[in-house]
């Protein structure tokens with residue numbers, strides 16, 4: 001038994017990362033890890049690889065790297081698997097996505113070409129713009145879930161993996177709200193047998209992951225595992241889950257700037273956000289039903305950070321608009337504009353303009369790595385159900401029922417690091433610091 005902290009099984013053997021969707025984000029992630037392993041690039045943007053964590057008092061000067069503080073899987077021990085509705089291997093898919101330069105892809109081409117997607121669980125109705133041919137068939141949704149469980153078992157034995165995690169990096173599905181079939185495990189399983197239309201493909205993957213006892217993280221805004229049936233099943237099976245929607249680009253900026261305005265008690269009249277992007281994600285989001293899922297996820301952020309109910313005079317009446325326009329020439333290189341109308345002392349008005357020329361998948365790839373490694377850590381630490389401490393990575397963090405999500409990125413980071421300190425039995429850091437002046 002350990003004296004302090006939480007017992008964590010060692011990160012021995014291979015970790016298989018199963019990616020749902022082998023598109024821009026997934027291929028940028030896989031190619032990046034392979035390039036980093038060969039010393040061709042640095043893991044910029046990854047907290048698990050580059051981040052440090054302060055321990056104890058400031059006078060102790062203890063700030064190890066996070067990866068030296070908690071036992072994380074080593075990059076050398078990672079193997080990749082994927083499902084996609086297109087048969088392209090990861091090299092062809094990466095070339096198609098056009099995020100990374102050919103030179104770099106050619107240097108890791110062998111590893112990428114060997115990653116061939118398994119047949120997907122997919123239904124046109126949930127992603128209207130895509131037409132693929134690498135799709136499973138079955139007599140009902142339960143049978144499709146069983147096929148995924150079989151894929152998982154086969155992958156594990158063929159690749160000699162010790163542990164697995166699954167990350168959803170597939171297209172955003174149409175907007176779904178929680179309904180009766182999502183409310184209990186029994187109703188959900190009956191719904192799988194009945195092929196209930198309220199059960200989207202992403203839910204079938206999440207169900208299969210939890211059944212196969214592997215952690216599941218959702219990088220898209222779909223409802224997916226954010227329903228009582230799956231959170232209960234995850235708790236019952238001792239499986240960590242988290243989501244939703246990788247926090248990159250514009251929302252990342254929003255959750256950096258809004259806490260600053262609020263900290264200084266500066267008022268907000270309106271925040272207008274618009275984007276142009278031309279990748280496949282942009283094409284899928286060009287459909288109004290799919291965009292609605294994304295819009296909901298993007299809109300919730302400001303309300304929770306600014307707390308209009310506590311500060312009606314500052315935030316009681318702001319207008320928040322989010323648009324995404326599909327514009328093919330830009331490919332993955334999105335441009336996000338924000339116009340922020342604020343007011344200060346005596347109500348005097350000011351404006352902030354942001355023009356973020358970002359690269360969507362470059363921002364998302366390190367998040368996939370961190371989530372996979374932290375979810376594997378959580379599983380080895382016997383953490384189960386919703387992992388709210390990973391809110392740092394999401395636009396619409398999953399929480400326990402009745403809790404509002406924490407969106408302020410600085411609070412999210414503090415929560416993440418305090419969770420790691422707690423795991424290792426270190427003092428939590430409150431930043432009080434009065435003792436330095438005693």
Ligand SMILES: NC(=O)c1ccc[n+]([C@@H]2O[C@H](COP(=O)([O-])OP(=O)(O)OC[C@H]3O[C@@H](n4cnc5c(N)ncnc54)[C@H](O)[C@@H]3O)[C@@H](O)[C@H]2O)c1
Nearest residue numbers: 021023024025084120169170171172220246248280281360
């Ligand atoms: N890039 C970012 O910054 C970012 C941020 C937040 C969320 N996301 C989300 O991550 C997801 C992936 O983004 P992307 O840019 O890689 O998109 P993409 O279109 O390049 O890749 C998605 C892949 O998923 C596949 N797919 C769709 N449905 C599937 C299914 N049921 N099973 C298996 N594969 C399926 C598609 O064929 C495609 O290859 C999207 O949902 C996107 O909204 C991305």
